[in-house]
Amino acid sequence: MGNYVVACFAALALAGCGSGGDAAPLTVSAAASLTDAFEAYGKALPGEQRFSFGGSDALAAQIRQGAEPDVYAAANTAYPEQLAAAGLVEEPVVFARNQLVIAAPPGSEIGSLADLAAPGLDLVVCAAGVPCGDYTRELLDRLPAAERQAILANVRSEEADVKGVVGKIAEGAADAGFVYSSDAAAAAGRVEAVALPARLEPTVAYGAAVVAGAAEPAAAEEFVAGLLDGPGAEALAAAGFLPPP
Amino acid sequence: MRGRGRRVGWFGLVLGLALALCLVFLTLPIAAIFLEAGPAELLSSLGSAQALEALWVSLLTTTIALAVILLVGTPAAYLLATRSFRGRAALVTLVELPLVVPPAVAGIGLLAAFGPAGLLGGAIEGAGVRLVFVTAGVVVALVFVASPFYLRQAQAAFEAVDPTWTAASRTLGAGEARTFARIAIPAAAPGLGAGAALAWGRALGEFGATLIFAGSLQGVTQTAPLAIVALFGTDFDAALALSAVLVAVAAALLATVKLLTRGRGPTEGAGLAPR
Numbered sequence: 001m002g003n004y005v006v007a008c009f010a011a012l013a014l015a016g017c018g019s020g021g022d023a024a025p026l027t028v029s030a031a032a033s034l035t036d037a038f039e040a041y042g043k044a045l046p047g048e049q050r051f052s053f054g055g056s057d058a059l060a061a062q063i064r065q066g067a068e069p070d071v072y073a074a075a076n077t078a079y080p081e082q083l084a085a086a087g088l089v090e091e092p093v094v095f096a097r098n099q100l101v102i103a104a105p106p107g108s109e110i111g112s113l114a115d116l117a118a119p120g121l122d123l124v125v126c127a128a129g130v131p132c133g134d135y136t137r138e139l140l141d142r143l144p145a146a147e148r149q150a151i152l153a154n155v156r157s158e159e160a161d162v163k164g165v166v167g168k169i170a171e172g173a174a175d176a177g178f179v180y181s182s183d184a185a186a187a188a189g190r191v192e193a194v195a196l197p198a199r200l201e202p203t204v205a206y207g208a209a210v211v212a213g214a215a216e217p218a219a220a221e222e223f224v225a226g227l228l229d230g231p232g233a234e235a236l237a238a239a240g241f242l243p244p245p
Numbered sequence: 246m247r248g249r250g251r252r253v254g255w256f257g258l259v260l261g262l263a264l265a266l267c268l269v270f271l272t273l274p275i276a277a278i279f280l281e282a283g284p285a286e287l288l289s290s291l292g293s294a295q296a297l298e299a300l301w302v303s304l305l306t307t308t309i310a311l312a313v314i315l316l317v318g319t320p321a322a323y324l325l326a327t328r329s330f331r332g333r334a335a336l337v338t339l340v341e342l343p344l345v346v347p348p349a350v351a352g353i354g355l356l357a358a359f360g361p362a363g364l365l366g367g368a369i370e371g372a373g374v375r376l377v378f379v380t381a382g383v384v385v386a387l388v389f390v391a392s393p394f395y396l397r398q399a400q401a402a403f404e405a406v407d408p409t410w411t412a413a414s415r416t417l418g419a420g421e422a423r424t425f426a427r428i429a430i431p432a433a434a435p436g437l438g439a440g441a442a443l444a445w446g447r448a449l450g451e452f453g454a455t456l457i458f459a460g461s462l463q464g465v466t467q468t469a470p471l472a473i474v475a476l477f478g479t480d481f482d483a484a485l486a487l488s489a490v491l492v493a494v495a496a497a498l499l500a501t502v503k504l505l506t507r508g509r510g511p512t513e514g515a516g517l518a519p520r
Binding site for chain 2: 057060061156168
């Protein structure tokens with residue numbers, strides 16, 4: 001009977017592994033802003049992928065807590081570098097750039113940064129620590145103190161990832177927020193992008209790395225390489241990302 | 246005898262193993278919160294402004310939500326418990342619907358109803374009230390998700406009140422309102438208290454509806470569960486510390502429910518048991 005129980009658990013464990021194909025699917029933890037680009041990229045690849053999209057900080061925290069996806073792709077270069085320094089991921093590569101923009105509902109009267117300082121406006125931003133939140137603060141730090149404080153005073157919610165900001169604006173709950181131009185493009189029709197002055201724009205660069213101890217290291221390396229040159233780079237460009245510096 | 250004994254032993258072993266598995270699986274994650282960081286670390290992480298403000302927002306919003314739930318839910322549950330009318334069963338089901346609706350769906354629903362672009366958005370704004378992105382919005386989300394827990398338990402508690410008591414009260418000339426206040430509520434008090442504790446526990450753990458409807462801003466709408474998610478990426482120790490506080494509060498609430506419903510067979514856990 002002991003054997004019977006063991007067999008039961010073995011069966012349960014196997015059932016958890018899914019229907020089983022030729023190769024195990026590649027697991028990719030990626031910044032929420034990469035959602036559309038990576039899903040399109042995945043369709044161009046022969047194998048199967050499992051994506052986990054979220055705030056780059058939360059995904060990095062999962063890896064620090066022992067999660068082992070095959071690939072980690074962040075909306076900044078700092079998190080992959082920190083994980084690499086801790087030996088948790090391989091040497092990261094910079095694979096794309098993006099632009100921070102103001103997002104507002106279609107037909108909004110918001111046309112510039114200065115408009116965001118109007119009292120009573122409802123702004124939504126990413127939380128500090130989330131790359132889009134850090135870029136937003138970097139941008140605001142370049143403004144005169146009075147304007148920065150006026151804009152910060154209008155912040156009504158700090159979201160865990162950029163899709164939360166887009167959702168609040170698209171839903172009509174907020175008047176404006178800071179997102180990436182690729183997110184505004186993905187939500188075209190529901191939000192409108194307002195470009196920022198080039199001299200204030202933060203440099204938004206995306207880093208990716210193969211996770212140390214990846215179950216599928218070869219496929220993971222192939223996935224990361226394809227981001228620089230090949231179907232991944234094409235999917236990124238189509239989704240509105242810029243080539244790496 | 247021997248054969249029978251062996252059979253019981255075999256089955257008993259399976260039962261014991263199943264229970265041991267349940268125990269380990271259900272208690273290990275809770276224990277790990279306290280094992281991952283020592284008490285000193287937990288305490289020092291709790292000193293962060295974000296954690297403290299989140300606990301304050303949670304305390305404030307859950308208390309107000311509970312007051313609203315008790316004030317409106319108690320008479321509503323009394324009506325459901327003491328009257329029979331056409332469509333009562335359907336009504337009870339409708340009231341219980343938020344129990345099984347995913348919190349994220351609740352948040353979207355609240356936005357679609359009370360958000361600036363929602364069904365009643367214009368009317369609410371016209372009245373000079375706003376709910377999205379303010380502490381009051383958190384209370385609305387909490388009342389929505391938590392009140393069914395109280396309504397269910399309160400209805401069961403009122404149904405369990407010996408009808409001869411209320412009948413006697415009426416015979417002695419007390420009006421229905423007086424009977425409700427002086428007889429039914431005191432008699433149902435333990436059940437009502439248990440329902441309140443369950444609703445409070447649910448409100449304290451609320452996450453999805455609050456995030457979607459009210460947003461997350463430190464000191465305004467960021468409750469403890471929202472702060473745990475925000476801190477997870479940046480300060481894991483602080484997230485652990487806040488989690489530990491919530492475990493302690495949840496344990497205290499559960500103990501309260503157990504104490505209040507002790508020895509009350511039919512109503513015990515009525516708020517949790519499937520119907």
